[in-house]
Amino acid sequence: MNQTVVLYPSALVGHVGPMTKLAGAFLKHGYDVTVVLVGYGTTATDRTAIEGIVASNPSISFHVLRPPPAPPATSSDSKHPLLVLLDLLRRCNEPLGAFLGSIPRQRLHSVVIDMFCVDAIDVVAAAGVPVYTFFASCASCLSALTQFPALVAGRQTGLKDLGDTPLDLLGVPPMPASHFTEVMLEHPEGEVCKAITEIWRRNTETMGVLVNTFEQLESRAVRSLRDPGRNMPAVYCVGPLLAGAGNDKGKDGVDECLAWLDAQPDGSVVFLCFGSMGVLSAKQLKEMAVGLERSGHRFLWCVRVPAAAAGHVDEHSEQEQEPELDAVLPEGFLERTKNKGMVVKSWAPQVEVLRHRATGAFVTHCGWNSVLESVAAGVPMLCWPLYAEQKMNKVWMTAGDGMGVALELEGYRDGFVGAEEVEAKVRLVMTTEGEEGVVQLRARLRGLRDEAEAALADGGSSRVDFLRFLLDVKNLEVGGRGAAHPVNNLQILNAEAP
Known part of the structure; x- marks a missing residue:
């Protein structure tokens, strides 16, 4: 009978998706996998997305925790969403413990938690099971974030007061203080900042961290994380964990998008997509359209209509109706660009688009899944970060002493990118010769594309790291919890079977 790995993401759909990709790595090595869900998401959109993830992964078992109800809220209660999430996860500790006890x-084999589920560490330890962290973002972010508790210790003001002052952190290029996530900029003694500080402190208390990256992409950050002076647990690079091509087969719009790309010349299309939550203002969409049109390049643009524009009500159906695209784009734009561009609402088959021979560049919000998908396809990026850790990712992506895989769209710090900037940067990144920096960028991406594939192949760095992780867990079984044992390559190669 196979051993079972339990994966425990938080209630956010952006955390459930990457966990199911990690599940695939365990399944390939002969383990059974159960993903523990904290309900089916906190919003209707999340529920729909998670239900889709469950339906499309029949090889994975899913178990839904039923936490006790929260105390009745008073009219004065207005908790930050992060605190609401952490409270929900704490209430799940008892049913999680009961579930683990039923196996x-x-x-x-082990329990792998995501970064928000740190209160589960004690529950898993009480069950006598090895507990590890899965970090779905990059090693560079992990390096910076784990230094955050020491950075704010003893401060009398929040990091917000530092503005764009560059911070020299271990393992990463200098980063403006303002690029930490919003909650990390608040006063250190504030409830939300204290909560996120505790999260990053406790994330280093598991037996190791599985990171969705590969060493060749972030060698500087990985070396830093493994430096004995950092006092980190074992770090295993197990990526890139990506959705496979063809996973979107049957979804509306797939055939149309790909058929349009089939008709375009090689490397001639700039793809623009800002993730499942990336909504730009109507004013910004119009400005963006002007820049795209002036650039003269072919484009495939995924547009999410702003709520303010989508919020009109049909008098007969009494349902909110999404307006047509020409209602949020410049007058005549769609007609004028119909021979050079394609605009789709809300969604496009991103993995297939990035891997298509016609795609030459990617304008992205810098979400880590999107970054990895573009790197694995060898496509250079233009960075337009919007929220969460995306500004941090932008720093690592564009720095010559970081990943060096992208260029920056100026204006994102002020929340508005002008048409002139869109036009200039699209023209620059789509240049195939003459611009030395862009030529080098494209050459680096071609190399990283091959290295991403090699990292997951037999003998590749991520494959070896995952096998090392499996062997470390096996050694815990042999030597007792917390025992350390030297390993060699022969042991790693023999560690595949459960």
Whole structure:
């Protein structure tokens, strides 16, 4: 009977998706996998997305925790969403413990939690099961964020007061203080900042961290994380964990998008997509359209209509109706660009688009899944970060002493990118010769594309790291919890079977 790995993401759909990709790595090595869900998301959109993830992964078992109800809220309660999420996860500790107790101990291989589920560490430890962290973002972010508790210790003001002052952090290029996530800029003694500080402190208390990256992409950050002076647990690079091509087959718009790309010349299309939550203002969409049109390049643009524009009500149906695209774009834009561009609402088959021979560049919000997909396809990027850790990712992506895989769209710090900037940067990144920096960028991406594939192949760096992780867990079983044992390559190669 196979051993079972339990994966425990938080209630956010952006965390459930990457966990299911990690599940695939365990399945390939002969383990059974159960993903523990904290309900089916906190919003209707999340529920729909998570239900889709469950339906499309029949090889994975899913178990839904039923937490006790929260105390009745008073009219004065207005908790920050992060605190609401952490409270929900704490209430799930008891049902999580009961679920782990229902599985025979000899069948439990390990529990892998995501970064928000740190209160589960004690529950898993009490069950006598090895507990690890899965970090779905990059090693550079992990390096910076784990230094955050020390950075704010003893401060009398929040990091917001530092503005764009560059911070010299271990393992990464200098980063403006303002590029930390919003909650990390608040006063260190504030409830939300204290909560996120505790999260980053406790994330280093598991037995190791599985990171969705590959060493060749972030060698500087990985070396720093593994430096004994950092006092980090074991770090395993196990990526890039990506959705496979063809996963979007049957979804509306797939055939139309790909058929349009089939008709375009090689490397001639700039793809613009800002993720499942990336909504730009109507004013910004119009400005962006002007820049695209002036650039003269072919484009495939995924547009999410702003709520303010989408919020009109049909008098007969009494339902909110999404307006047509020409209602949020410049007058005549779609007609004028119909021979050079394609605009789709909300969604495009991103993996297939990035891997298509016609795609020459990617304008992205810098979400880590999107970055990895573009790197694995060898496509250079233009950075337009919007929220969460995306500004941090932008720093690592564009720095010559970082990843060096992208160029920056100026104006994102002020929340508005002008048409002139869009036009200039699209023209620059689509240049195939003459611009030395862009030529080098494209050459680096071609190399990283090959290295991403090699990292997951037999003998590749990520494959070896994952096998090392499996062997470390096996050694815990042999030597007792917390025992350390030297490993060699022969042991790693023999560690595949559960």
